[in-house]
Amino acid sequence: MTTFLTPQQRAARTSAAVDAAVAAGRELGLTVTDATVLHDVFSVVVHLAPAPVVARIPTVLPHPEDLTALARRQQDELDVTRWLADQGIPVIAPSPLVPPEPVPRDGFSMTLWSFVPQDRNKEPDYVANAESVADLHAAMRPYPGSLGFLSAAEPQFIAESLARLDRHPTLIGAADLDRARREWHILEPFVRSRPAFQERFPGVGLQPIHGDSPPANIFSGAGGDLYADFELVTLGPVEWDLAALGPEHESAYNRGARRNGTRQLDAEVLGFVNAVGMLRVVATLMLVPQLPELMEYLEPAVDHWQRMPFAGGMNN
Structure with missing residues (x-):
C-alpha cells in the first residue's frame, strides 16, 4: 500500500524548513524578522526578510537522510553560479553576505542566494528562452571546475525507482x-559511462550544462532576466538542456547556436536525452507520496512517453 503525505504533514515539513532557514540565517549574522515563503514544491524557498537573502531548502528527495550527497551537489551549483556571476553572466548569484557553501541545519541542507525582486508583469517566453540557452552554454563552456558526467540524469535514482515501483501499483501499471x-x-x-557515450555518439562534444531545463528556469527579475536553479548542473551534451521541449524550442536553440558560432543540436542525441528524460519522469513517480499533487503533472508526461519511440530509437 502506498502512503501519501497528508496536508498536515506537508505543512509541518514546510514549517520545519522555514524554522531551520531562519535559525541558520540568524546564526550567520543575518537580521531575520519576517521570513516569507516564496515557493514550496520540491524545495521550500524562503526570503529571510529584511535581509536581502533567499534560502532554498530541498525537501522532496529520493534520500532525504543523505545530506552529504545533497551538499556535494549544492556546492557544485554554488561554485558554478558564483563563477558565472564573476564573468558578468546574468544569474541569480549566491549571497555575498554569507560563505558560499551549503548550510546544514536541523536535518536539512540549504543554500543561500541574493534576493532579486521579480517582475510579475512579464510573461515567460519559453521559445525566446530556448534561444538564450545557447548563450548560456557558450558562457559555461570554459568553466574550470570539475563536474560529474550526466549526473543530472540521476542514474542511481532511476535504477532504484524502477526496481521499487512494482510495490506501488497505484502509481504505474505493470506494462508501463x-x-x-x-x-x-x-x-x-550510456548514462553511467562517459566513454560509452562518446563511443556511441562520436564527435558530440561534452561541456558544463545547466542540467534542469534552463528555458523553464529563467527568472524574470525587475532588472532583467536571470538564469536560475542550477541544482542539477553537470557535464553533458548540450541536448540535455533541451530534452522533451519539442521542435519549436529546438529550432530556437539552433538559431542561438548559429549566432554564437557553436554546435547545433544533434537529432540522434536528442532522441537519447528525450528517452532518458522520460525515464526520469517515470522514476519521479516514487516521489509522489512525498508530494501528492505531483501526480497531476507527471501523468501527462507519462502519457506522452507511451507514444514515444521505444528507448529513443536506440534499440534499432
Whole structure:
C-alpha cells in the first residue's frame, strides 16, 4: 500500500524548513524578522526578510537522510553560479553576505542566494528562452571546475525507482513499468559511462550544462532576466538542456547556436536525452507520496512517453 503525505504533514515539513532557514540565517549574522515563503514544491524557498537573502531548502528527495550527497551537489551549483556571476553572466548569484557553501541545519541542507525582486508583469517566453540557452552554454563552456558526467540524469535514482515501483501499483501499471525497465537496460550504459557515450555518439562534444531545463528556469527579475536553479548542473551534451521541449524550442536553440558560432543540436542525441528524460519522469513517480499533487503533472508526461519511440530509437 502506498502512503501519501497528508496536508498536515506537508505543512509541518514546510514549517520545519522555514524554522531551520531562519535559525541558520540568524546564526550567520543575518537580521531575520519576517521570513516569507516564496515557493514550496520540491524545495521550500524562503526570503529571510529584511535581509536581502533567499534560502532554498530541498525537501522532496529520493534520500532525504543523505545530506552529504545533497551538499556535494549544492556546492557544485554554488561554485558554478558564483563563477558565472564573476564573468558578468546574468544569474541569480549566491549571497555575498554569507560563505558560499551549503548550510546544514536541523536535518536539512540549504543554500543561500541574493534576493532579486521579480517582475510579475512579464510573461515567460519559453521559445525566446530556448534561444538564450545557447548563450548560456557558450558562457559555461570554459568553466574550470570539475563536474560529474550526466549526473543530472540521476542514474542511481532511476535504477532504484524502477526496481521499487512494482510495490506501488497505484502509481504505474505493470506494462508501463516493464517498458521502462527494458528501456533503461538499453540506455543506462550510456548514462553511467562517459566513454560509452562518446563511443556511441562520436564527435558530440561534452561541456558544463545547466542540467534542469534552463528555458523553464529563467527568472524574470525587475532588472532583467536571470538564469536560475542550477541544482542539477553537470557535464553533458548540450541536448540535455533541451530534452522533451519539442521542435519549436529546438529550432530556437539552433538559431542561438548559429549566432554564437557553436554546435547545433544533434537529432540522434536528442532522441537519447528525450528517452532518458522520460525515464526520469517515470522514476519521479516514487516521489509522489512525498508530494501528492505531483501526480497531476507527471501523468501527462507519462502519457506522452507511451507514444514515444521505444528507448529513443536506440534499440534499432
